Structures are given as structure tokens and as C-alpha cells.
Amino acid sequence: MDVILRRATLPDGRTGIDIGIRDGRIAAVEPNLQAAAPEEIDATGRLVTPPFVDAHFHMDATLSYGIPRVNRSGTLLEGIALWGELKPLLTHDAVIERALAYCDWAVGRGLLAIRSHVDICDPRLLAVEALVEVKRHVKPYLDLQLVAFPQDGYYRYPGAVELLDRALDLGVDVVGGIPHFERTMAEGAASVRALCEIAARRGLPVDMHCDETDDPLSRHVETLAYETQRLGLQGRVTGSHLTSMHSMDNYYVSKLVALMAEARLNVIANPLINIVLQGRHDTFPKRRGMTRVTELAAAGLDVAFGHDCVMDPWYSLGSGDMLEVAQMGLHVAQMTSQEAMRACFMAVTEVPARILGLEGYGLAPGCNADLVMLQAADPVEAIRLRAARLLVMRRGRVISRMAPVEAQLALPGRPGRVTFQASPAA
Ligand code: FE2
Numbered sequence: 001m002d003v004i005l006r007r008a009t010l011p012d013g014r015t016g017i018d019i020g021i022r023d024g025r026i027a028a029v030e031p032n033l034q035a036a037a038p039e040e041i042d043a044t045g046r047l048v049t050p051p052f053v054d055a056h057f058h059m060d061a062t063l064s065y066g067i068p069r070v071n072r073s074g075t076l077l078e079g080i081a082l083w084g085e086l087k088p089l090l091t092h093d094a095v096i097e098r099a100l101a102y103c104d105w106a107v108g109r110g111l112l113a114i115r116s117h118v119d120i121c122d123p124r125l126l127a128v129e130a131l132v133e134v135k136r137h138v139k140p141y142l143d144l145q146l147v148a149f150p151q152d153g154y155y156r157y158p159g160a161v162e163l164l165d166r167a168l169d170l171g172v173d174v175v176g177g178i179p180h181f182e183r184t185m186a187e188g189a190a191s192v193r194a195l196c197e198i199a200a201r202r203g204l205p206v207d208m209h210c211d212e213t214d215d216p217l218s219r220h221v222e223t224l225a226y227e228t229q230r231l232g233l234q235g236r237v238t239g240s241h242l243t244s245m246h247s248m249d250n251y252y253v254s255k256l257v258a259l260m261a262e263a264r265l266n267v268i269a270n271p272l273i274n275i276v277l278q279g280r281h282d283t284f285p286k287r288r289g290m291t292r293v294t295e296l297a298a299a300g301l302d303v304a305f306g307h308d309c310v311m312d313p314w315y316s317l318g319s320g321d322m323l324e325v326a327q328m329g330l331h332v333a334q335m336t337s338q339e340a341m342r343a344c345f346m347a348v349t350e351v352p353a354r355i356l357g358l359e360g361y362g363l364a365p366g367c368n369a370d371l372v373m374l375q376a377a378d379p380v381e382a383i384r385l386r387a388a389r390l391l392v393m394r395r396g397r398v399i400s401r402m403a404p405v406e407a408q409l410a411l412p413g414r415p416g417r418v419t420f421q422a423s424p425a426a
Contacts, residue, residue, distance in 0.1 A: 060117075061309070206224075242291040297343065373393075375390050
């Protein structure tokens with residue numbers, strides 16, 4: 001073995017497990033591993049998990065907060081308008097610099113795979129070219145998947161039809177869309193059809209911003225499920241956001257969810273952004289704005305939580321912390337049972353890894369030795385504490401370390417160190 005992590009706790013609840021690593025892969029996962037290695041890491045009482053995965057992000061916009069101004073209304077539509085003001089100001093180098101800075105944050109947070117949408121509604125395709133370069137650059141330490149995203153509408157933005165094809169020719173991996181932003185419901189449906197046909201022709205996955213609105217009559221996900229089935233794309237198509245589902249008629253949803261399950265659609269909710277952007281026109285009662293996470297998961301669909309935005313025209317906060325995303329998802333969906341809280345952890349690790357089709361992801365022998373050791377005893381504590389990522393490993397090599405979080409108290413007659421863990425590691 002090259003490295004052995006000793007006495008780790010795994011996300012499935014097994015404790016006292018040794019993880020042996022050889023040639024960048026996991027070679028053994030068992031208690032009391034009888035082997036030696038030049039590097040042994042004590043993981044007693046620490047949760048060791050495969051890396052966090054963000055299935056929905058916008059890396060072309062990240063870290064641009066305040067350029068050229070901030071979003072005053074806080075709405076999705078002002079965010080899109082603001083992005084339109086920022087786009088002509090973008091430079092190749094600035095996009096790359098911000099994206100690489102964000103990838104550094106991601107690595108420090110144990111986030112080693114990101115699916116990022118990239119806006120193709122720009123005759124220069126500046127962001128596409130920049131992010132294709134970033135993808136190449138970060139490949140040794142982070143898997144970056146790109147989605148060709150027509151932010152201003154596939155039919156609504158003049159030239160988007162041709163630009164989307166050009167973006168795919170440049171090496172963008174996934175076909176995107178935004179049917180609810182087209183001029184009419186009919187054009188939205190037509191865009192879903194055309195984009196799914198492109199994906200079928202090119203053998204690519206689909207991941208669309210779909211029904212990101214409070215309007216319960218925004219039903220493009222129905223067309224997405226239909227086209228998925230018609231073109232035989234089952235399992236390869238993802239509906240991102242689907243926020244209108246929170247306000248849809250329950251009888252209609254009972255039909256819709258079954259259609260989505262038949263088409264094996266994947267679903268990505270973005271809790272931080274949904275809770276902030278949706279329900280903006282409501283007074284009270286005010287809708288939460290996230291899609292029906294528990295209902296969709298109960299129907300057998302893969303439902304992941306994405307970050308969507310960090311410090312950009314739509315969202316002023318965030319730091320690449322998928323545990324913050326999981327924590328917000330847990331609250332908004334009221335997923336408070338032990339089982340549901342663990343599902344929230346899976347929604348930022350295993351589930352998005354499946355949606356992205358990551359090869360070699362996981363903790364079984366043969367998988368890539370990509371691991372994160374947390375200052376937490378289990379997945380629920382990891383979410384509760386947004387626990388420190390003590391160590392992040394890629395292909396068996398440590399690429400980031402963080403000191404454990406603790407406070408030194410100066411109280412009369414009380415021990416001085418507190419870590420906020422229910423049962424602190426030895
Ligand atoms: Fe998005």
C-alpha cells in the first residue's frame with residue numbers, strides 16, 4: 001500500500017474501517033487491514049467520504065458579485081438582466097481567473113466534481129472558450145463538466161441555435177436549455193424537443209433549467225419527460241430547478257411524477273437559490289420555492305442538491321461548501337428524520353456523482369482514491385457542523401489540509417477546549 005487511513009467511519013455507518021490505497025486507487029476497505037504503508041493517517045472517529053459533487057453551478061458568473069452593480073430586487077429576472085450588463089464586460093482572462101479561484105475554494109471544501117452551465121448567448125463564446133480551458137487546467141484535481149446553456153433563450157436570443165452547436169463542437173459536454181424563458185409556452189416546448197434531438201444525435205446528456213418559476217402552469221418538465229422517452233434518452237436527462245412543481249395542482253403532479261419516473265429523469269434542486277429567488281412576488285403566505293424533493297425521491301428518481309451560484313448576479317453569498325447546500329435543502333424540504341438527513345448528505349455526494357456519470361467514484365476497492373476526511377462522526381454531524389475538511393485526497397495524494405475547528409474557552413473551573421462535536425474524536 002502507498003497510504004492507509006486507519007479506523008475511519010464511512011457514510012454507510014461502518015466504523016473502525018481501514019482504507020488501503022495503492023497506485024491512486026482504493027485497494028482495500030476492511031477492519032484491521034494487515035498491511036503497511038509509508039504513510040498512515042489516523043482517521044479514528046472521523047467520517048471519511050468520497051468527495052462532494054456539485055451537479056449544478058455557473059462558473060462563468062461566479063465571484064463577479066458587484067460587477068457592474070448588485071441585484072437590488074433580488075429576483076431571478078433582475079439577475080438575468082444584470083448578467084446581460086456584465087457579459088459585454090467579460091474578458092477571457094478575468095473569467096479564467098475567477099473560475100480558478102473558485103476551484104481552489106472547491107478543493108478546500110472537498111468538492112472535486114462540478115457540472116457548470118456556461119452561457120452560449122454571446123457571439124464571441126468568450127465564457128465557453130475560457131471554461132473549456134479551465135476544464136483542461138483543473139483536470140488533475142477537479143472534474144469539470146460543462147453544459148451549453150442558452151441563458152437568454154434558445155429561440156429568444158438571435159443566433160443561439162447556431163451558437164449552441166458551436167459550443168458543443170468546442171468540447172462542451174452536455175446540452176442545456178431554458179424553456180420557461182422562451183417567448184411562449186409553445187416555443188418553450190419546441191426548444192425542449194429540438195435540444196433533446198441534438199443530444200440524441202450527438203450522444204450527449206441533457207441538463208435543462210426547467211420551470212424555474214413560481215408559475216404552476218409552467219409544465220415544460222412534462223415535455224422533457226415525453227421527449228426523453230420518445231428519443232430513448234432514459235437516465236441521461238436532467239431537469240434542474242423544477243421549482244414550479246412546488247405550486248402545481250396535486251392531482252396533476254400525481255400523473256407527472258409517474259411520467260418522470262418512467263423516463264428516469266434526474267432532478268436537481270438548488271436549495272440556497274430556490275429559497276432566495278422564488279416566491280419574490282408573494283406577500284404572505286410566502287412559498288418556499290423548492291421542488292418536491294421527497295416526493296420525487298420516493299418515486300425512485302435521483303434527486304441531487306446543487307449550489308447553483310456563489311457571489312454572482314443572483315446570489316451574494318456562498319463559498320463552495322456543499323454541506324451548506326445540504327443543510328439548506330434539509331431545512332427547506334423539512335427532511336429532519338435520521339434517514340432523511342442522511343439522504344441530504346447523499347444528495348451532495350453519491351447521487352450527483354451518478355447524475356454526472358463519474359467513473360470510479362465511491363469507497364469500494366477499485367474506485368479512485370478520492371477522499372475527504374471530515375471533523376465529524378457521521379453524515380448528520382457533518383451537515384450540522386458544516387464540518388471542517390481536515391484532509392482532501394485526489395488519486396491517493398493529499399491536495400488540501402485544514403486544521404480542526406475548536407474554541408479555547410477561558411471559563412473558571414471548566415475544561416478549555418470545545419469542538420462542538422457530540423462525541424469528539426480521540
Ligand atoms: Fe442555474
